Amino acid sequence: MESRQVFPVPQAFGSRAHITAERYEALYRESVQDPEGFWSRQAKELLSWKEPWSKVLTWDFKGPTIRWFEGGKINVSENCLDRHLEHRGSKPAIIWEGNEPGETRTVSYRELHEQVCATAALLRSLGVRKGDRVAIYLPMIPEAAVAMLACARIGAIHTVVFAGFSAEALRDRINDCGCAVLFTANEGLRGPKAIPLKETADEALAECPSIRHVLVVRRTAATVAMTPGRDLWYDEALAALGGAGDSRPESVDAEDPLFILYTSGSTGKPKGVLHTTGGYLLQVTMTHRYVFDLREEDVYCCAADVGWVTGHSYVVYGPLSNGATTVMFESVPTYPDAGRYWEMVERHRISIFYTAPTAIRALAKEGDEFVTRHDRSSLRLLGTVGEPINPDAWLWYHHVVGEARCPIVDTWWQTETGGVLISPLPGATPTKPGSATKPLFGVQPVLVDDEGREISGNGVRGRLCIKFPWPGMMRTVYGDHERFRQTYFSMYPGLYFTGDGCRRDEDGYYWITGRVDDVLNVAGHRLGTAELESAIVRSGLVAEAAVVGIPHEIKGQGIGAFCVLRGDVAADASTTKGIVQAVREVISPIAAPDSIWFVSGLPKTRSGKVMRRILRKVGEGEYDSVGDVTTLADPSVVSEIIQAVRASRA
Numbered sequence: 001m002e003s004r005q006v007f008p009v010p011q012a013f014g015s016r017a018h019i020t021a022e023r024y025e026a027l028y029r030e031s032v033q034d035p036e037g038f039w040s041r042q043a044k045e046l047l048s049w050k051e052p053w054s055k056v057l058t059w060d061f062k063g064p065t066i067r068w069f070e071g072g073k074i075n076v077s078e079n080c081l082d083r084h085l086e087h088r089g090s091k092p093a094i095i096w097e098g099n100e101p102g103e104t105r106t107v108s109y110r111e112l113h114e115q116v117c118a119t120a121a122l123l124r125s126l127g128v129r130k131g132d133r134v135a136i137y138l139p140m141i142p143e144a145a146v147a148m149l150a151c152a153r154i155g156a157i158h159t160v161v162f163a164g165f166s167a168e169a170l171r172d173r174i175n176d177c178g179c180a181v182l183f184t185a186n187e188g189l190r191g192p193k194a195i196p197l198k199e200t201a202d203e204a205l206a207e208c209p210s211i212r213h214v215l216v217v218r219r220t221a222a223t224v225a226m227t228p229g230r231d232l233w234y235d236e237a238l239a240a241l242g243g244a245g246d247s248r249p250e251s252v253d254a255e256d257p258l259f260i261l262y263t264s265g266s267t268g269k270p271k272g273v274l275h276t277t278g279g280y281l282l283q284v285t286m287t288h289r290y291v292f293d294l295r296e297e298d299v300y301c302c303a304a305d306v307g308w309v310t311g312h313s314y315v316v317y318g319p320l321s322n323g324a325t326t327v328m329f330e331s332v333p334t335y336p337d338a339g340r341y342w343e344m345v346e347r348h349r350i351s352i353f354y355t356a357p358t359a360i361r362a363l364a365k366e367g368d369e370f371v372t373r374h375d376r377s378s379l380r381l382l383g384t385v386g387e388p389i390n391p392d393a394w395l396w397y398h399h400v401v402g403e404a405r406c407p408i409v410d411t412w413w414q415t416e417t418g419g420v421l422i423s424p425l426p427g428a429t430p431t432k433p434g435s436a437t438k439p440l441f442g443v444q445p446v447l448v449d450d451e452g453r454e455i456s457g458n459g460v461r462g463r464l465c466i467k468f469p470w471p472g473m474m475r476t477v478y479g480d481h482e483r484f485r486q487t488y489f490s491m492y493p494g495l496y497f498t499g500d501g502c503r504r505d506e507d508g509y510y511w512i513t514g515r516v517d518d519v520l521n522v523a524g525h526r527l528g529t530a531e532l533e534s535a536i537v538r539s540g541l542v543a544e545a546a547v548v549g550i551p552h553e554i555k556g557q558g559i560g561a562f563c564v565l566r567g568d569v570a571a572d573a574s575t576t577k578g579i580v581q582a583v584r585e586v587i588s589p590i591a592a593p594d595s596i597w598f599v600s601g602l603p604k605t606r607s608g609k610v611m612r613r614i615l616r617k618v619g620e621g622e623y624d625s626v627g628d629v630t631t632l633a634d635p636s637v638v639s640e641i642i643q644a645v646r647a648s649r650a
């Protein structure tokens with residue numbers, strides 16, 4: 001499926017860009033030869049510090065220990081707000097596009113600063129202190145960014161939970177890190193649907209002893225139950241404080257935590273990825289500026305939700321730290337129709353637009369007319385993130401959306417990496433559809449074979465690892481440092497293992513081929529097979545389940561579940577429904593299986609290990625190449641499995 005086309009750097013970018021090809025080469029070389037020198041200079045240039053650091057970097061990938069800018073004092077909210085007030089006070093910080101087309105709100109840097117200060121004082125008045133955890137379960141409204149920045153201002157650690165997650169998922173996250181306060185809204189709106197956020201939160205909070213207060217943002221006119229003493233309307237609580245209270249920015253150590261964000265792995269429950277302050281802010285500030293070749297007059301829009309890391313780094317922290325105008329989008333790309341993004345581009349004169357391959361594929365399917373009927377002359381750069389982008393989708397994005405004018409930055413990174421690590425720089429890197437191209441400054445990728453030996457040279461493939469720390473990398477799994485070590489550093493000693501497979505072509509370009517572990521990427525959402533299987537079993541209908549990724553035209557990967565039913569359960573449509581319902585309730589509607597197959601047994605080795613390789617092949621429709629089945633305890637299950645999948649697709 002390789003596209004051999006190469007797209008040169010457009011003239012308009014080459015000359016004006018922050019980073020040209022020559023500059024990229026020189027800076028990259030420096031960043032690898034003298035990482036401490038490179039990063040200290042960036043840290044001084046791009047951020048404002050309250051006190052300088054005493055040591056740039058301490059690291060070992062065995063422990064593992066990673067510390068950047070130790071001893072340095074910095075406040076993220078000051079960097080995102082206060083330092084812009086003098087020159088950018090009236091510049092729009094956030095342009096909010098609500099669920100209904102044309103429902104917009106513009107918040108200037110001055111206004112955002114005021115709201116964050118008021119909210120910081122409110123949190124302090126509720127007893128929240130530096131290091132305390134605060135959960136945020138909000139729709140895509142400016143208050144979500146305000147809540148995050150208010151936490152940052154007082155040194156509290158936020159954990160944003162995507163508003164599409166279930167009560168159980170919310171409960172588990174709150175309990176894992178012991179949050180003291182929860183931000184939510186009475187209701188959320190997503191396309192034609194109203195989401196009962198407060199009701200779901202109440203269900204979760206029945207089992208969250210650490211929560212002392214709930215701040216409820218009034219997003220709609222919906223009335224909701226309020227628990228006296230615990231729940232406060234956010235607007236009323238702010239009014240009651242009347243601008244009083246302590247909103248001074250806390251002096252935060254570079255290595256103090258900024259946030260925890262839960263993400264799925266190949267085993268167990270989602271883990272709390274912990275990011276710290278100085279290094280993270282530097283990573284997102286620098287990458288946002290260079291990858292998007294940011295200019296003062298840009299109107300930048302990342303269509304991601306703040307419930308994911310993309311929303312943290314590239315809706316809120318990166319853009320605001322750079323003093324940019326960031327567009328926050330509450331709705332979905334197909335509401336009220338497939339032209340919504342481009343209508344929004346036209347309305348706000350968006351110049352940089354960043355979204356996910358799954359959205360691009362879904363929109364491309366609806367036809368060009370939804371795009372072309374809107375004026376996109378303001379666009380100058382397009383970005384994509386979340387999963388490998390197939391060349392067809394890339395070319396459609398480039399030609400139809402970008403009128404062949406706009407370069408595309410295909411940005412590879414992860415929740416764990418904090419910011420983009422591999423991506424073109426629009427003024428420096430010729431692009432190839434489907435390739436994330438080259439490492440950014442300070443990033444030292446290596447490919448390894450199954451035994452962990454480094455594969456050198458070009459025209460090779462292997463597993464993607466990184467051999468040197470970068471400032472924005474996660475520091476630990478909250479409350480479980482051993483899991484951090486185990487997950488990322490034990491597979492290939494001395495290296496950070498990404499979980500991705502990757503090819504490096506003849507030109508040294510990186511092509512991410514997808515996860516090589518038991519993690520699925522469904523419409524850009526990361527889901528672990530273990531967590532899906534346990535949700536399926538929780539339905540009470542299934543004795544044992546095995547989940548694999550299956551090809552899906554729009555989502556990239558869909559979810560296929562092989563289920564062994566419990567003795568008395570009928571293999572019928574109502575059972576299928578029950579299983580889907582259970583997954584929606586335990587995790588989220590985004591985790592609902594696309595295909596469920598009833599089988600009498602799973603292909604297991606004699607030691608009882610499920611051979612997913614076989615299930616994956618069958619799920620992909622490769623019935624004749626399932627490989628060696630002789631090591632199975634009962635090879636006959638394979639033909640039954642093939643039969644079940646075939647029949648469902650006939």
Ligand code: WT7
Nearest residue numbers: 385386387388410411412413414415512515526
């Ligand atoms: C996984 C990380 C990074 C924010 C959104 C996802 C896949 C991400 C790309 C890309 C190919 C990509 C990888 C990675 N991925 N971006 N440009 N090309 N694959 O964050 O949920 O932590 O998922 O997403 O497989 O490991 P995440």
